[in-house]
Amino acid sequence: MSSDRYPFAEIEAKWQARWEESRQFRATEDPGRPKFYCLEMFPYPSGRIHMGHVRVYAIGDLLARYKWMRGFNVLHPMGWDAFGLPAENAAIEHGVHPAIWTYENIAYMRAQLRKMGISYDWDRELTTCDPAYYKWEQLVFIKMLERGLAYRRRSTVNWCPSCQTVLANEQVEAGRCWRCDSEVTRRDIDGWFFKITEYAEELLAWCDRLPGWPERVMTMQRNWIGKSEGAEFDLPVVGRPELKIRVFTTRPDTAFGMTYAVLAPEHPLVDALVTDRKERAAIQQFRAEVARQSEVERTAEDRPKRGVRLGAKVVNPFNGAEIPLFIADYILMTYGTGAIMAVPGEDERDWEFAQQHGLPVIPTVKRPAGWTGGAYAGEGVKINSGFLDGLTTAEAKRKAIDWLVERGLGTAKVNYRLRDWGISRQRYWGAPIPVVYCEKDGMVPEKEEHLPVVLPQDVQLSGKGGSPLAEVASFVNTMCPKCGGKARRETDTMDTFVESSWYFLRYCSPHYEQGMFERAAAEYWMPVDQYIGGIEHAVLHLLYARFYTKVLRDLGLTKVDEPFRALLSQGMVIKDGAKMSKSKGNVVDPDDLIRTFGADTARLFSLFAAPPEKDLDWNDHGVEGASRFLNRVWRFVIANLDTLKVGGVGSTPTTPAGVAFRRTIHETIKRVTDDIEGDFHFNTAISAIMELVNALHAFESASLDGVGSGERAALLREAVETMLLLLGPFAPHVTEELWQQLGHPTSLFKQPWPVADQAALTRKEVTVVLQVDGKVRGRLTIEVDAAEDRVQRLALADDKVRPWLRGRAVERVVVVPNRLVNVVTRS
Incomplete structure (x- = not known):
């Protein structure tokens, strides 16, 4: 085998075959480990x-x-x-x-x-498309159905016109399909949901109990779950005693600043509130425009807030004021009640909308000195707020909720931004949903013994929309698991x-x-x-x-x-x-x-x-650099095989050069271990291994006084074996081959990870930097933890320092133990 070239193709094929033949990575339960x-x-x-x-x-x-x-x-x-x-x-x-x-x-x-x-x-x-796999999630679906955690309803959903299927809210990115980047539209459709909202509080609570997760991810999940604590209460419609609009707010303390109210365009009360034909036409046109927008687009902070004023008015129960009513695109039916009290003095979105429509602004929190902005959402003391005046925002929030509850006007309420998970997909290549629709018994889950419900093979895929399974009569037409009568299978598949x-x-x-x-x-x-x-x-x-x-x-x-x-x-x-x-x-x-x-x-x-x-x-240069490094490792080991094979392991060096080199070996072990175990600093771990390789070359080639051939061979073998063990997880093939070349009969990856020898890490001497007025003038080698007066004395007497002290008075000498001495002077 040539020692000039790293024969990676031959080595990698060899070891991949060995690992596979020996089933080296097969896992079995072992309670003892x-x-x-x-x-x-x-x-x-x-x-x-x-x-x-x-x-x-x-x-x-x-x-x-x-x-x-x-x-x-x-x-x-x-x-x-x-x-x-x-x-x-x-x-x-x-x-x-x-x-x-x-x-x-x-x-x-x-x-x-x-x-x-x-x-x-x-x-x-x-493989998840194997019926032996998806059989079990079909069974779980049925169990969830029994517990009310899976259900079917009609809803307005995200629709990708290119993929011809429903998308969950989480699958819409900036108004576009997460997979194909097409613009997402809104569509009313019947579909299946998992009740993830039932677990919203537990999912949120566990976000604080997963220290091994990146905080960035936990923050994204907390925000997506979006817990909001506040109050719900009714706004009576003026002249329509039978109609009340339920609103949710996280800031009931600001209710005295409510100068208008807003409904989502999809709110079911909108039709009942509109009696004028011209107004109805305007509402229908606005609804059609909003339906083409995703929820992400509608709630984006950097876009204008659009709306239409209704003829109806509502009453603010806190002060009896009659206020105008709007529908607006920035209010979603899927959050809270689909209706809000608008407080432009304390909410930025409401403030922007109020500016566009010429609506009054009533501040209810005293602004900080020098405040020049629009809406102020911060803490403070209440003003313009009747019985809440003078209270802090936190006190006022509690008192406002108590006031609503005592009068039967509202209640404390917790809401979540999280929506139930829509799992229905109008495509073929997915797990069938295991329910049928019976003429007599309605929706009936499949029997467990009939699972899995397997995808039919004889399907025609056209991409024209609708579920392809609906066109497969042999799949659709079946018997009811309950009564044995005629039934039709669900033709949506699972997300x-x-x-x-x-x-x-x-x-x-x-x-x-x-x-x-x-x-x-x-x-x-x-x-x-x-x-x-x-x-x-x-x-x-x-x-x-x-x-x-x-x-x-x-x-x-x-x-x-x-x-x-x-x-x-x-x-x-x-x-x-x-x-x-x-x-x-x-x-x-x-x-x-x-x-x-x-x-x-x-x-x-x-x-x-x-x-x-x-x-x-x-x-590309980085790839070439990685290749050069592995070739360098290969050449060094192969070139020194004779020396390495005879070198003993475990002998304690007796010369200063040998002690220093062994310290380098064990410092590398500690650095690499800490980098892997800590914050996954793999790049700096590799740097440490590269430095060890440099030290190997220097030690092998240098003429070192007092270092005998036996000590040199033992240290070289310890260093090379350590280097291969540390490098192994990063580059397993070449290290496995070199480990074998050194004469080891068993796999590198069956060896214990190196442990740093604390005795080897201990330094008897350190080199400290000598500065005069902050500029480096020399270095001093001295025993570890030397007394400060001794360090000062030696620093002032150093041949490299003394010339810079001539004609100047020493004001003080700053000593950083084991690292630095700085002599501060004045002329």
Whole structure:
């Protein structure tokens, strides 16, 4: 084998085959060992992995291998989030069945992952489009239906005209479809929902009990759940004693500043309030315009607030004033009661609307000195507020609620921004919803023994809208599970986020046939100790998975409260200033990269180029640098094999040079361990290993007085073995090969992780910087923790310092122990 070149292709193929043949990464429950469940978000089988995949899987593999070496029993599985629109769209475009397209892509991507050498337990591989998988979520659907946690109703939903399906609120980004970027419209449709709002308070409370999650993600979830505490009360309609408008506010203390009220355009009372034909036409036109906007667009802070004034007026119960009534686009029927009291003095949106419509503004909180803005939403003392005057805002809020309750006008109320999860999708490639509609018994869930309800294969996919399943008579026409009469199956399929809301539990026992998962296995492995995936899933997958886990707990299937103990949200891989994408022409193909440089280089670069939570800016020179480093490691070890094989391990160096070099070895162990264990500073851990390699070269090539051949060989072997053990999780193939070349019969990853020798870390001497008036003039080597007067005396007598003291008086000498001496002078 040539010592001049790193033969990555040969080495990587060899070790990938060895690991697979020996089933080295197979996981089994072992109560005698601490467990570590490491999981990257499983991929959609789109056809090829991209550099974003390489980055996230390299992170997961590093942590899994590190934990193995730390003595943990590691579960590191892989599977496929296989349902979804791209497969259906490919079927329409290319005339291939979604199942064929999906499984062909899985086969290709699986081969790509194997070439990366990721330490997956492939025995646990799962695919969510397999009926043996989605059978269990159909059963959970039925259990949720029985408990009122799944229900069907007509609602105004987000509709993607391109994907021809409903989108959950979380799947609308800036008014556009999260998947295809088409503009989202609003449509009334019958559909199925999961009652996630039933768990809003628990989901919110646990946001403060997950210290292993990034605070940014927790903040996004808190804001999405959007808890608001306040009051609900009625505004009587003037001249219409039978009509009252219920409003919700988080600031009942500001009610004396209410100068108008607003309804959502969809509010059911709007039609009853409008009696004039001309007014009705204006309302209908406005409603049609609003229906083309998403909720995100309607509530955007930077857009004008639009509305129409109604002829009706309402009464402010706090002061008896008659105030105008509007409908406006910035009020949503899905939040609170769909109606608000408008207080332009204390709410920015209301203030903007009031300015546009010439409405009065009544401040109810005393402004801070120098205040020149519009609405003031801060704390203060109440003014212009009748019986609330002089109170603080907090006191006034409590008193206003008490006043409403005592008079039977309202009540304290908690509201949430979170809406129930709409799971109905009008597409084919998803899990069928297991209910039928019977002419006699109405909606009836399928019997458990009839599960799974399997997708039919003989489906025609046209992309013209509506559910493709509705056109498959053999699927639609069935018998009622209750009475045996004629019935029609539900033709919507479930949102694919349902499958990804429990796959981590299925990995615990993927071949278990008696239930969703084997309880004992789940109790051993769950929760996931380290979950890894993009922050774009903060209020989609991550929130749904938390909810679904709690549902499974309440169904008695698991004891787990939360699915993921810790979360790492990695940044994107960008090139030329933009996220890699085919449309931008800036994609780097991992296959090409691995073919040219090897999997270890691809992995090392992705871990070194940026901290994992930051975006990684692609740099061809950085890839070449990672390759050069691994070649340098290879050449050094191969060139010194004869010396390394005879070198003993564990001998204590006796020379200053040997002691210093061994200190470097153990300082590197501590740095790398701390960087991995701490905040995932993989890039600085790699830097520390690179510095050790530099030190190795320097020690091997230098003429060191007093260092005998035996001491040199022992230290070189200790340094090289340590370096390989530390580098192993970052670049597993080349390190495994070099470990074997050193004569070790067992895998590098079956060795214990190096532990820093505290004795080796202890320094007897330190070098301190000598300054005169803040400028470096020399350095002084002295014993650790030397007395301050001794340090001062030696610093003032130093040959490099004395010339700068001539003709000047020493005012004081500042000593920073073990680091610095600064002599302060004056002329």
